[in-house]
Amino acid sequence: MSEPRKNQVSLRGSSAKEISRDVLLEKVSQERALRNFTRRANAAARLIQRAWKYYNVKKRIALELQQQWESLISSHLAPLKKSSLSSQVLRPFLFFTTFLLARYPRIQPREKDCIRSCFGVILESINSTNPNENFCSMATGTVEERKIWNYQAKKLITICLFILAEYDNSSQKSNDVLLTSLAMRLAVILTDVKGWKCISNTNVESAFMAVRDLVQFVGSIRSGLYNSVRSYICKLEVPSSLQANLSSPTDDQLLITASAITLALRPFHVANLVMDDKDVLLEVQSAAEQYCIYLLTIPSFAQRLPVVLIPPLKHKSVLTPCLRILLMSKEQILKDMSDMDQMTSTHDRVLPPVGWALGNIIYLATSSESNIIDFGKLVNGLDRQSYVHVVIMLAEKLLAQIERAGWVRNENQQVQSDGNSVEAETTFGSLKMSYVDLFKPVCLQRHLMELLVLEKDGPVQRAESLPSCGAESAGSCELLDVAYYYSWMLRIFSILNPVLGAMPVLNMLSFTPGFLSNLWGTLEESFFPGKDLVGKGKYSDKSTISENKIIEASVRKQKHSSKDIGSKWATVFQKITGKSQTEFKIVDPLDGKSKTVHIDEHYSDMWDIELLRQGPDGISNDLSCVLHLFCASYSHLLLVLDDLEFYEKQVPFTLEQQQKIVSVLNTLVYNTISRSICPKSRSLTDSAIKCLHLLYERDCRHQFCPPTLWLSPGRNNRPPIAVAARTHEFLSAASNGDDTSTSLSMGSIITVIPHIFPFEERVEMFREFINMDKVSRKMAGEVTGPGPRSVEIVIRRGHIVEDGFQQLNNLGSRLKSSIHVSFVNESGLPEAGLDYGGLSKEFLTEIAKAAFSPEYGLFTQTLTSDRHLIPNTAARFLDNGIQMIEFLGRIVGKALYEGILLDYSFSHVFVQKLLGRYSFLDELSTLDPELYRNLMYVKHYGGDVKDLALDFTVTEESLGKHIVIELKPGGKDTSVTKENMLQYVHAMADFKLNRQILPFSNAFYRGLTDLISPSWLKLFNASEFNQLLSGGNHDIDIDDLRKNTRYTGGYTEGSRTVKLFWEVFASFEPKERCLLLKFVTSCSRAPLLGFKYLQPTFTIHKVSCDLPLLATFGGHDVDRLPSASTCYNTLKLPTYKRQNNLRAKLLYAINSNAGFELS
Secondary structure, three states: OOOOOOOOEOOOOOEOOOOOHHHHHHHHHHHHHHHHHHHHHHHHHHHHHHHHHHHHHHHHHHHHHHHHHHHHHHHOOOOOOHHHHHHHHHHHHHHHHHHHHOOOOOOOHHHHHHHHHHHHHHHHHHOOOOOOOOHHHHHHOOHHHHHHHHHHHHHHHHHHHHHHHHOOOOOOOHHHHHHHHHHHHHHHHHOOHHHOOOOOOOOHHHHHHHHHHHHHHHHOOOOOHHHHHHHHHHOOOOOOEOOEOOOOOOHHHHHHHHHHHHHHHHHHHHHHHHOOHHHHHHHHHHHHHHHHHHHOOOOOOHHHOOHHHHHHHHOHHHHHHHHHHHHHOHHHHHHHHHHHHHHOOOOOOOOOHHHHHHHHHHHHOEOOOOOOOOOOOEOOOOOHHHHHHHHHHHHHHHHHHHHHOOOOOOOOOOOEEOOEEOOOEEEEOOEEEEHHHHHHHHHOHHHHHHHOOOOOOOOOOOOOOOOOOOOOOOOOOOHHHHHHHHHHHHHHHHHHOOOOOOHHHHHHHHHOOOHHHHHHHHHHHHHOOOOOOOOOOOOOOOOOOOHHHHHHHHHHHHHHOHHHOOOHHHHHHHHHHOOOOOEEEEEOOOOOOEEEEEOOHHHHHHHOOHHHOOHHHHOOHHHHHHHHHHHHHHHHHHOOOOHHHHHHHOOOOOHHHHHHHHHHHHHHHHHHHHOOOOHHHHHHHHHHHHHHHHHHHHHHHOOOOOHHHHHHHHOOOOOOHHHHHHHHHHHHHHOOOOOOOOOOOHHHHHHHOHHHOOHHHHHHHHHHHHHHHHHHHHHOOOOOOOOOOOEEEEEEHHHHHHHHHHHHHHHHHHHHOOEEEEEEOOOOOEOOOOOOOHHHHHHHHHHHHHHOOHHHOOEEEOOOOOOOEEEOHHHHHOOOHHHHHHHHHHHHHHHHHHOOOOOOOEOHHHHHHHOOOOOOHHHHHHOOHHHHHHHHHHHOOOOOHHHHOOEOEEEEEEOOEEEEEEOOOOHHHOEOOOOOHHHHHHHHHHHHHHHOOHHHHHHHHHHHOOOOOHHHHOOOOHHHHHHHHHOOOOOOOHHHHHHOEEEEOOOOOOOHHHHHHHHHHHHOOHHHHHHHHHHHHOOOOOOOOOHHHOOOOEEEEEEOOOOOHHHHHOOOOOOOOOEEEHHHOEEEEEOOOOHHHHHHHHHHHHOOOOOHHHO
16 A cells, blocks of 8 residues: 555645644634734833933943032032032932942942042031021022922932941941941931021021921931941940940941931931920831831840940830830831841841840830949830830730740740750850840839839729720839730740749749739639628738638538538548548637638638639630739749748738639639640649649648638539549550640649549549559569469568568569568578468568668658658668668558558658659758758848858768768858848758758659659648558547458357457547557558458457356456467457456557567
8 A cells, every 4th residue: 555645635726734723723822922922022122222221321421420520529629609519519419329329239439439529518518607608508498499408418318328338347447437427427417407507596497397307208218217227236246245335436436326326316306396295106107117127126236336325215205106106006017027037037046026126125115234223114204004015015926926936945945946955145256145134124123113003002903994905005004014014024034044034033023012912912803703802902911701701601501501511522521631521720820820710611612713614714814814923923932931921920911812812723723624725825824733733732731721622623523533543544645654745634633733632532543543553464464463473582580671672672663563472580490371462561561660760770750749751861871772762662662552551651851752842941840840940040030140150051960970061062152141041041941851862762762663653643742642651540440440350260240259349449549549450450540441441351360268167257357468460460369258358458469569479
């Protein structure tokens, strides 16, 4: 077959390639687009050609004019008339200079010479007293002359500002310095009528109006004044200290800087001269906006300037318009600041422009540090409310920006950005200046008192009645304004102060007289409306709710609700405390003695705060702000407030007010956590939790709140124990235990505020945690009970501590497994008997008895009457002393894990360390009362502390040697004075309470947490931990013990001897009952949850002792003594016939310090 033809034959008779309609249309469209493009390209080429021709022509004309102008200037000798100066000198000069300056990035030498010559001629003219020869006399001449002068003056000022922006202070070239100083001098004279020598009284008003018009142009964005001044100031050096510059500036440099600042402030000064206060804002609006955007955002703005130039910047005529304009145009100004931040490289800066605006405003609005007397005071005549509102606005914007930038950190962490530690500093070369130093006035009481005058009889307003922070507010500041102000300051210091955090601000707020009382007054009126407040404003040191009112309310409630006395809550507290829930101990403020106040549980409705039922979502932002500031400040004060001030002097609040504070915080925290907080309320929640914990720990040490108060938020909606325990364990596993970023939720209640649950329920929770752990271990194949795979140990009776340490210390968490104990007697022979749990219990009780004995040297007793145990500091010199204490931690953990009671109590201070809590000054009274009294004497000493001849050292005796330990570096050379007295008191307390026992508590903690999770321990406070370890109160619930007693050997509940035993036991004194319990179980206290949980079960075993019938009739009874087997909790009771004989034998046995040996 032949190849197909490449071309088709058309029916029209022509040979062409056939194409479709769509292809044809596409081809036509492309050709049309090509023609359009060609047309536009030609038009653009013609436009470029015209512009290039225009540029060449203009360039040629400018160069010709420049050459002619130079000839004119060099040839003129006599002064020029003002008309000639304007037309022959200025007109061509402005033409070619404006054109030539735009050609190059820098001013060329030839142009510099021309500018210098022209400015010299103009200045010479202005200094002339002849109106015909003075250039400025045109400003008061004919209408045409005024227009020409105004135009040429604006052009001249534009050139002057261009020169200022291009000036490089570091070059120090004499020509550049001369040119810039000449330009600044000209710009200043043109805008100041006082510098015109041709002005008379007849035309001064016309001249002033001309200057006013010129200054309006200078203050507008068209002149570029503030941008030029910013460029110049940013090139100035930054001092290393806020108090002094690096070096004194030269005369020329001082002249240039002073002229630049004068020009920047000129619009404000002119407006204040010609306008009323009401119209000043309109006159200077543009200038104020540019001043805020370009100058106040310069890093360390005021510190770059000579000291003599600072007062004008601080004047109220400058600051007040800027503050008010910031409030009026805040959206646009903040947007411009953000845009400027995006256009500026930030590799050498940390803070955005709004941050520097905030710092500069605070610095400029207050007296300088050089003025020691007035440092921290606001500038005279400054609108305080506008100042506060501007600071609030800028602080909020700053924190929002640094949060978006990823710099926000937790309270105790440094700012982090891109993985690198960032300090809030700006670095310029080798110099550093701390940004937070600009905020020094904020940390002074004088500054706070300036913002809010705290008069003794002044009113305290409710949060709802306080004005909002808007621009329309004026005059003095209200409490809410100040609360917002310092709330934002706290957050800024916490984030940007890497060393001290918010401590400088908190120190000031906490110790300012009356400030906390005013904050609480606002909160109290909001949370407790109409509930017997003391006065409507001033909160004195008197009670807000008297004791009589509490008692009266309790009596009324009891009359109407007597049927509910036996409710669940009363039962719980009766079991825990041994007394009715309707009573608790308070401290008499007059004599410091405790007394009982009766509170019905239904009075707990008083603590149900309606506003806080929804957590932070239920209160306004204003109230939330005041509450956050109060919590942060008061928690800081509580760290140093001693018990004398808290309980007896009752400052700053009465005990009844303290109860209200606790109720607010308790309700807020509970409802916040149970509803899962949002990030916005996290700072409030964290502060509330910290303050609540400090108050709770103080209440645990010395009670001032009724028990119902702590329980009240969750009394109706607490989750069941098992649910709460499982939820907590699930969340702990999900957050890996230490993930602080995890949001607080319902499961966090157990660890954050466990006191919401009654103590008895927390004990059940603790046992539930252990049962869950045993189940998980059993599922993992570990040994959880007696069996062939138990840990077997052989213990010599005379070396129980050493053998136990050697065989068990290395087991770690494996000690949770069952241990099988075999004892070896003093003769070296194995003791008969199998260990089914009893010998293990005996081993734990015996090793604890031996190791915790002060004679062994590992632990000693406190100097208080309760003689609690605390590690002996000399233990570190013993062989394996620290390791032995760690081992004892495991022994205590094993006892807690197995539910075995040990009849020992540890010092409150020591337990605080185990619970991960810091101990403060007042807790020293539980450790060393004499040292505590001495420190209180020093703290409240009325004379000169130097007379006491103290220094920052403490002497410690060890192995017969006296060792001097410094409380701080250089302490032996630092005398205690009035200024550092508080530091000494707390340093000494810190050494005794924290530093001295820290190695021992850490060792004990490591051993304890091998078996007991730290989160389980946090369910309890220090005294509750001791109860968990050693049992309940020092009395026995006879009915509970009788109900949970087992009888063996032939005894039954109806046996005669058993009945006699219970009659005798009931007749014993509480102390005697405890001795009997210790005789049988080795522990004098009952299990916290009752004898149902005693392992092994309390048992009475029959010991048959048959007597001849004649002896019985003759009044004789069994002569054998009762004995005990403590490892099995068994009382071996002979068959006594007579009650008095049974009583006598029991008392003899329990007081003989023997047990098994009596059998």
